[in-house]
Amino acid sequence: MDVQKYIASGILELYIAGILSEKENLEIANYAKAYPEIQNEIVAIEASILELSKKASPGLKYSFKSIMDKINDEIKVISLDDKRSSSLLSYVGWAASLLLAVGMFWMYQQNQELKSDIQVVEQQNNSLEQQIADTDSSLGKTKELLNTIRDKNIRVISLGGQEISPTSYAKAYWNKENQKVYIDAKGLPEPPDGFVYQVWSLKLSPLTPTSMGLLEGFILDENKVFALNNPNESEAFGITLEPAGGSESPTLEQLYTLGVVSAS
Amino acid sequence: MQLDLLVDQFKKKDPSAFEKLYGMYADNICGVINTIVKNDGIAQEICQDVFIKIWNNSESYNSSKGRFFTWILNIARNAAIDEIRSRSYKNEKKNLSADYFVGILQHKEDEVSAVDTNGLRKLVNNLKEKCVQIIELLYFRGYTQKDAAEELAIPIGTVKTRNRSCISQLRENMESK
Numbered sequence: 354m355d356v357q358k359y360i361a362s363g364i365l366e367l368y369i370a371g372i373l374s375e376k377e378n379l380e381i382a383n384y385a386k387a388y389p390e391i392q393n394e395i396v397a398i399e400a401s402i403l404e405l406s407k408k409a410s411p412g413l414k415y416s417f418k419s420i421m422d423k424i425n426d427e428i429k430v431i432s433l434d435d436k437r438s439s440s441l442l443s444y445v446g447w448a449a450s451l452l453l454a455v456g457m458f459w460m461y462q463q464n465q466e467l468k469s470d471i472q473v474v475e476q477q478n479n480s481l482e483q484q485i486a487d488t489d490s491s492l493g494k495t496k497e498l499l500n501t502i503r504d505k506n507i508r509v510i511s512l513g514g515q516e517i518s519p520t521s522y523a524k525a526y527w528n529k530e531n532q533k534v535y536i537d538a539k540g541l542p543e544p545p546d547g548f549v550y551q552v553w554s555l556k557l558s559p560l561t562p563t564s565m566g567l568l569e570g571f572i573l574d575e576n577k578v579f580a581l582n583n584p585n586e587s588e589a590f591g592i593t594l595e596p597a598g599g600s601e602s603p604t605l606e607q608l609y610t611l612g613v614v615s616a617s
Numbered sequence: 618m619q620l621d622l623l624v625d626q627f628k629k630k631d632p633s634a635f636e637k638l639y640g641m642y643a644d645n646i647c648g649v650i651n652t653i654v655k656n657d658g659i660a661q662e663i664c665q666d667v668f669i670k671i672w673n674n675s676e677s678y679n680s681s682k683g684r685f686f687t688w689i690l691n692i693a694r695n696a697a698i699d700e701i702r703s704r705s706y707k708n709e710k711k712n713l714s715a716d717y718f719v720g721i722l723q724h725k726e727d728e729v730s731a732v733d734t735n736g737l738r739k740l741v742n743n744l745k746e747k748c749v750q751i752i753e754l755l756y757f758r759g760y761t762q763k764d765a766a767e768e769l770a771i772p773i774g775t776v777k778t779r780n781r782s783c784i785s786q787l788r789e790n791m792e793s794k
Contacts, residue, residue, distance in 0.1 A: 361781070362777060362778075362781075363777035363778050363780055363781030364777065366755075366777075366780050366781050366784045367755065367762070367777060367780070368683065368684070368687070369684060369686075369687055369756075370687070370690075370755040370756050370759070370780075371683055371687040371688070371690060371691045371759065372755060372759060372760070372761050372762065373683075375682060378681070378682045378683050379681050379682070382680065382681045382682075382683075395684070397788060398784055398788075399684060399686055399687075400788075400791070401784055401787045401788045401791060402645075402686075402690075402756055402784075403642075403645045403686065404740065404787075404791050405648075405737075405740060405741070405752070405756075405787060406644075406645040406646070406648035406649045406652070406690075406756075407644045407645045407648050408648065408732075408733050408736045408737035408740050409648035409649070409651045409652045409718060409732060409737060410644040410645065410647045410648035410651060410660075410731075410732065410733075411647060411648075411651050411657035411658075411660050411661060411730060411731045411732055412644075412647070412657070412661075412731040413643050413644060413647060413661070413664070414658075414661035414662075414664075414665070415661065415664075415665045417635075417636045417639045417640070417643075419665075420639070420665055420668050420669060420672075421632060421635075421636075423665070423669060424669055424672055424673070427669070
């Protein structure tokens with residue numbers, strides 16, 4: 354190849370300008386290795402551009418050290434930033450999901466507690482309503498009872514304790530109009546198992562007892578007031594302890610209380 | 618070939634090799650940038666950024682594709698052109714063809730500058746305007762032959778030979794200095 358002609362073509366100047374194709378660049382690099390004249394020419398052309406550009410230089414403001422410092426700072430900043438942002442992000446992410454899980458668990462717990470609280474309160478509510486109903490009904494009964502014994506037709510007969518139980522007492526509230534007797538048996542002892550109190554209407558001469566009924570459920574009855582029918586022309590009332598189910602005629606040895614109807 | 622060894626070391630991220638290359642080319646690179654931005658302070662800032670870029674991209678240089686100086690020259694002029702385009706694209710587009718690097722000499726009358734204007738003047742004093750233009754376009758603007766031919770309104774085949782004679786003139790000026 355004609356080296357001088359190649360040099361004279363001006364392609365080496367363009368090589369230094371960096372505006373040739375990759376193929377041309379590679380070709381010239383190979384020629385430069387093979388032909389020292391070409392290599393020298395390249396260096397000389399480059400030197401002229403180096404000289405020209407150097408003359409246009411405003412001088413160096415930054416030392417090489419300051420440039421390396423900046424490069425190292427950038428690396429630090431980048432790696433620091435990366436670490437921070439990624440670790441911070443992941444921390445924040447984990448913290449958020451943990452918080453969410455804890456929060457949801459807490460809310461679930463709260464919900465369960467509230468549900469069970471509601472159940473307890475509902476039960477309490479029911480029981481209170483029941484108590485109110487009971488009290489109402491108890492109050493109603495008491496009022497009814499009070500009205501009953503206050504009735505102007507009521508006659509009150511005190512039944513005193515007899516030989517077998519001198520401390521016993523009872524009261525009979527007799528409404529002769531509607532043939533009812535209310536026995537207040539609060540002053541009687543609880544009957545032993547298998548026995549029951551029996552109330553008798555008595556005619557005195559001759560002594561004729563007529564059974565008015567049993568004080569059933571004595572132990573469980575709260576106010577110990579029992580209503581009995583009494584169609585008889587009673588002159589006295591007596592209460593005897595009889596075997597469960599009652600007797601045809603009173604067992605006089607077991608007469609607990611007795612009271613005579615005063616003549617009105 | 619000491620330059621080849623230095624460049625090899627530099628490609629392996631050897632800071633001392635990079636320091637030697639910086640010593641060899643920093644002034645030239647800052648000068649190239651200054652021919653484009655025509656402002657000492659801005660040129661110096663871009664110059665620093667360019668060397669950081671050169672370091673960060675050291676692996677991408679391949680000696681079979683061109684001279685090391687050509688490689689950093691390309692990085693420098695791209696950075697400088699980006700700068701003036703981002704600052705005022707329209708104005709610079711207009712000035713791009715009108716205001717060549719010799720503008721540094723005229724501008725500096727009323728401005729304080731560290732540029733060796735006397736040295737530059739001596740170097741380019743007897744260059745014809747068409748030489749200043751073609752050197753500007755090919756070396757400091759990175760124009761292709763085709764673009765330069767259009768810009769200068771000359772046949773594309775003329776670009777290579779005209780540039781050759783202009784660079785020869787420049788080399789004579791250097792030697793006679």
